Amino acid sequence: MDSDRFDRMRRIGWLDMDRISLSRCLVAGAGALGNETVKCMVLAGFRKIDVVDMDRVAGSNLSRCVLFRDGDEGCRKSEVLARRAKDLYPDAEIRPINSKVQDLTEWDYDLVLGCLDNFSARMHVNSHAVYHGLPYVDGATDGMTGKVQVVLPGGPCLQCASNGSHARTADLRFSCTRDSHVFVPRMAAEITTTSVIAAVQVREAEKIASGRTDLCAGGITYYNGEDGTMDTVGLDIDPDCPNHPGDRQ
Amino acid sequence: MTMKITVVNTAAGGSIRMELEPYEKVSDIIDAAADYWGEGAGAFVLRKGPKLLVGSRTVEEVNLSDGDTVEMIPDPEGGR
Numbered sequence A: 001m002d003s004d005r006f007d008r009m010r011r012i013g014w015l016d017m018d019r020i021s022l023s024r025c026l027v028a029g030a031g032a033l034g035n036e037t038v039k040c041m042v043l044a045g046f047r048k049i050d051v052v053d054m055d056r057v058a059g060s061n062l063s064r065c066v067l068f069r070d071g072d073e074g075c076r077k078s079e080v081l082a083r084r085a086k087d088l089y090p091d092a093e094i095r096p097i098n099s100k101v102q103d104l105t106e107w108d109y110d111l112v113l114g115c116l117d118n119f120s121a122r123m124h125v126n127s128h129a130v131y132h133g134l135p136y137v138d139g140a141t142d143g144m145t146g147k148v149q150v151v152l153p154g155g156p157c158l159q160c161a162s163n164g165s166h167a168r169t170a171d172l173r174f175s176c177t178r179d180s181h182v183f184v185p186r187m188a189a190e191i192t193t194t195s196v197i198a199a200v201q202v203r204e205a206e207k208i209a210s211g212r213t214d215l216c217a218g219g220i221t222y223y224n225g226e227d228g229t230m231d232t233v234g235l236d237i238d239p240d241c242p243n244h245p246g247d248r249q
Numbered sequence B: 001m002t003m004k005i006t007v008v009n010t011a012a013g014g015s016i017r018m019e020l021e022p023y024e025k026v027s028d029i030i031d032a033a034a035d036y037w038g039e040g041a042g043a044f045v046l047r048k049g050p051k052l053l054v055g056s057r058t059v060e061e062v063n064l065s066d067g068d069t070v071e072m073i074p075d076p077e078g079g080r
Helices: A017-020 A032-043 A059-065 A075-087 A117-133 A164-175 A193-210 B026-036
Strands: A022-027 A047-050 A095-097 A111-114 A134-141 A145-151 A220-224 A228-234 B003-009 B015-020 B043-048 B069-075
Touching: A017 A032, A017 A193, A032 A047, A032 A075, A032 A134, A032 A193, A047 A164, A059 A220, A111 A117, A111 A193, A117 A134, A117 A164, A117 B003, A134 A193, A134 B043, A164 B026, A164 B043, A164 B069, A193 A220, A220 B043, B026 B043, B026 B069
Parallel strands: A022 A047, A022 A111, A047 A095, A111 A134, B003 B069
Antiparallel strands: A134 A145, A145 A220, A220 A228, B003 B015, B043 B069
């Protein structure tokens, strides 16, 4: 019994460890959220994971990225993350993809987890996930606050929750760039917030992979680490959302 | 018919009263409130009780009524 790596998880009735093991997952982003998310995923029994990120490890990542080490600076994040995650679960098949998520051409997945750091990339992943009918679990942080949004096929998406302030923020990022990359300012970030948000993302992913979307948090879950509150807010499909043409009035 | 609502800034604290027409959009409320508080950068959403208000919808469509209180929440963008 104790030789079974997932014995304790099998005691949770609704968790389907076989389905979790077989789920083909995409993790978009190998930074702080990506590290925590992939760590939780492999420990939770997810085995088939593609990790896409175009960036390289920097010294400032080391305060939040559990799978990066001193000496990794300059190495590709997706490759380091894949290698170290495999140390945690040698049966895992983790494929690093060194590119912008916008350049991804294959969307042959069962589940997508967003661990990104700007609205433009999020909206790109969101629209592709909705188009391909894939569940998408998006995470985001800012200092001591964070949020998780679960997008299920047929339900409201990230675009439905956005407004002019998101578009202006995204435009600002693009207006600061010279080579089509998104300029991302140095935002406040802290590991405990990252850990909470990533853990919620992976728990929602467990529900989806286990075929228990009925247990998923509907809408958007907001976390405030300063006052220790977590609250889920409902969301409707925006009839004007381009990702839901069938819902136009 | 013109209505008055209260917008609470959950990040910075404080609140403002706004007069709205039924045809005005949720995103207009966010823009006006963010402008008032000098929150030029970053994204925000509006929440009324347990629901997030869809930005493209009008005050009338989201059933805002005179005396309502809504919360303006910063929408996190980071993840690095």
